[in-house]
Amino acid sequence: MTEVFRKKKRYFILLFLAGGFIIYTAFLVVPILHSMFYSLFGGPGIVPKEFVGFQNYIQLFTQNPFKERFFGAFGNTIKFFLIVTFFQNVIGFFIAVLVTRRFVGSTFFRRIAFLPTTLSVLVAGFLFTLILNPIWGIFDKFLEVIGLGFLVRPWLGTPSIALVVIAIVTSWQYLGTSIIFYTAGIDAIDSEVLEAAKIDGAGLLAEVRYIIFPSILPIVGIVTILIFIGDFTQFDIVYAMASPYASPRYGTDLFGSLFYRAAFFPIGRGGWGMGMGATVATIIFFIVTIGVLLLLYAFRMKGIGRKKE
Amino acid sequence: MIKFKNGTVRTLLYVILIIYSMSIFYPIFLMIITSLKENREIFTRPYSLPQSFNLDSYIRLFKISNYLIYFRNSIIITLTSLLIILALSSLISYVLAKYRFTGSRFLYFYFIAGLIIPIKLGTIGIIRIMLGLHIFDTLAALIIVYTAMGIPFGVFILTDFIRLIPEELSNSARIDGCSEPIIFFRIILPLIRPALAAVAIINFIPIWNDFWFPLLLIRTDNVKTIPLATALLYGQYETNFGLIFSVLTAASLPVIIFYLIMSRQFIKGLSSGALKG
Numbered sequence: 001m002t003e004v005f006r007k008k009k010r011y012f013i014l015l016f017l018a019g020g021f022i023i024y025t026a027f028l029v030v031p032i033l034h035s036m037f038y039s040l041f042g043g044p045g046i047v048p049k050e051f052v053g054f055q056n057y058i059q060l061f062t063q064n065p066f067k068e069r070f071f072g073a074f075g076n077t078i079k080f081f082l083i084v085t086f087f088q089n090v091i092g093f094f095i096a097v098l099v100t101r102r103f104v105g106s107t108f109f110r111r112i113a114f115l116p117t118t119l120s121v122l123v124a125g126f127l128f129t130l131i132l133n134p135i136w137g138i139f140d141k142f143l144e145v146i147g148l149g150f151l152v153r154p155w156l157g158t159p160s161i162a163l164v165v166i167a168i169v170t171s172w173q174y175l176g177t178s179i180i181f182y183t184a185g186i187d188a189i190d191s192e193v194l195e196a197a198k199i200d201g202a203g204l205l206a207e208v209r210y211i212i213f214p215s216i217l218p219i220v221g222i223v224t225i226l227i228f229i230g231d232f233t234q235f236d237i238v239y240a241m242a243s244p245y246a247s248p249r250y251g252t253d254l255f256g257s258l259f260y261r262a263a264f265f266p267i268g269r270g271g272w273g274m275g276m277g278a279t280v281a282t283i284i285f286f287i288v289t290i291g292v293l294l295l296l297y298a299f300r301m302k303g304i305g306r307k308k309e
Numbered sequence: 310m311i312k313f314k315n316g317t318v319r320t321l322l323y324v325i326l327i328i329y330s331m332s333i334f335y336p337i338f339l340m341i342i343t344s345l346k347e348n349r350e351i352f353t354r355p356y357s358l359p360q361s362f363n364l365d366s367y368i369r370l371f372k373i374s375n376y377l378i379y380f381r382n383s384i385i386i387t388l389t390s391l392l393i394i395l396a397l398s399s400l401i402s403y404v405l406a407k408y409r410f411t412g413s414r415f416l417y418f419y420f421i422a423g424l425i426i427p428i429k430l431g432t433i434g435i436i437r438i439m440l441g442l443h444i445f446d447t448l449a450a451l452i453i454v455y456t457a458m459g460i461p462f463g464v465f466i467l468t469d470f471i472r473l474i475p476e477e478l479s480n481s482a483r484i485d486g487c488s489e490p491i492i493f494f495r496i497i498l499p500l501i502r503p504a505l506a507a508v509a510i511i512n513f514i515p516i517w518n519d520f521w522f523p524l525l526l527i528r529t530d531n532v533k534t535i536p537l538a539t540a541l542l543y544g545q546y547e548t549n550f551g552l553i554f555s556v557l558t559a560a561s562l563p564v565i566i567f568y569l570i571m572s573r574q575f576i577k578g579l580s581s582g583a584l585k586g
Binding site for chain 2: 010012013016017019020021023024026027028029030031032033034035038047095098099101103105109110111112113114115116117118119120121122123126127128130131136137138141172177180181183184185187188219222225229232233235236239240256259263264274277278281282284285288289292
């Protein structure tokens with residue numbers, strides 16, 4: 001009797017797990033492993049047939065144009081990530097502290113903050129490309145009106161500036177996510193603790209420093225990890241504001257756009273063949289995994305350290 | 310520390326927040342009003358409100374493209390993949406939260422690992438699998454990919470949520486003679502509705518706005534989604550400002566309106582996601 005019952009139980013467990021397990025494994029896990037496997041193959045044709053060992057990796061790190069493009073995109077991605085992280089964490093935190101004060105209209109501001117995130121990255125990218133377009137000149141004229149006309153320059157035409165501009169547009173779009181995450185964290189702080197601090201005469205700065213910041217540190221970690229994963233595979237914003245060729249002169253090339261060209265463009269137009277494309281994907285995968293583990297470690301350590309103090 | 314008078318601080322707070330909201334509203338506002346202007350007016354009076362509500366560029370947009378079909382495709386793909394994500398991840402979560410068996414912990418981490426795996430990096434393999442299954446260039450291809458993409462987060466949120474449901478509820482149902490699957494459908498499912506809503510809302514935006522997979526998996530015009538159509542139309546009519554702005558507005562207005570109606574649920578869903586982590 002018990003035997004039959006157990007068997008039945010097992011059977012239903014398998015049934016419940018099967019659908020999700022198959023789809024998740026076949027379309028997320030296997031494709032990643034597939035890329036690792038194909039990174040060891042080379043040769044002409046769409047499907048690489050010739051086993052070449054680690055030759056793709058060696059080429060990627062030592063031979064131009066692979067080396068130049070790869071490290072160029074790596075450096076840009078890091079810069080892009082740092083700028084976006086700065087804006088989203090610092091300004092996001094600042095605004096979250098403001099909107100969690102008690103005042104008329106605080107819910108309104110919270111709701112508005114998330115609005116840009118609902119747009120597609122493409123729409124935001126195209127929209128700001130048009131706003132920054134020198135022929136239409138909306139943004140440039142605005143600068144002139146407020147007396148900053150001397151700042152006007154080809155925003156998307158200068159490599160060093162273009163990367164910063166697309167990073168700012170990305171931050172504009174996703175700032176809302178960090179604001180909502182941080183306000184959720186601040187709202188969750190026990191109000192008695194805040195009251196007690198007020199009675200002790202703690203000002204806003206002390207409150208932020210000793211209560212708000214330590215208690216939302218784990219959320220800072222989550223936000224940073226989300227930005228990290230998103231930015232290290234970011235593609236849409238480059239496509240929209242700088243074309244898949246990451247103009248000007250690959251100045252805005254990120255890992256996402258590099259992978260796109262390398263794996264899916266015809267050879268000679270930026271494509272490096274499927275084997276090399278798989279190699280690029282595999283390297284990015286390892287960088288993202290190691291980076292996330294490091295960030296998890298870093299934020300957890302800090303959290304523990306603070307509790308011990 | 311210098312203590313401002315309360316009024317000064319309050320004014321400062323409003324000024325900062327108003328500048329911030331302007332930086333959000335103005336670009337979106339500009340996009341909408343420009344789409345309603347005549348082509349000449351866009352350049353001669355870029356900042357002003359349109360002199361008359363001119364719908365020409367929208368009429369043109371619907372003439373030159375199958376926009377309603379793209380819209381329909383986006384809706385079908387988003388709704389179907391959200392439904393499948395909810396169904397599959399609640400089934401998985403129920404088993405992982407309520408039953409101990411060899412490998413159950415491993416399975417939980419196996420699914421959660423997907424949270425940090427960027428699915429884009431598997432696109433080469435995904436294309437080959439889709440070609441092998443003869444569903445490349447179909448709506449089904451996108452639905453399956455988005456389902457795979459959404460399961461980790463669904464399992465993450467729902468497993469925690471189901472764990473909090475007291476076992477007594479299930480046990481009393483067992484005494485009444487309910488089988489395990491029936492317990493899931495009768496007892497658990499109704500109780501996890503708020504968490505299901507959070508999962509749906511958090512997955513909605515990335516699926517609706519995804520550009521990468523349509524770009525690589527879709528070729529035929531009548532299976533295009535809105536983001537793919539937006540990019541292609543932008544590339545094709547880059548110099549026709551009126552048309553371009555109507556393309557951008559048409560792509561965003563439905564979601565903006567949807568968000569404004571549902572913003573409370575959105576923020577609740579996102580907040581619960583933030584605190585789970």
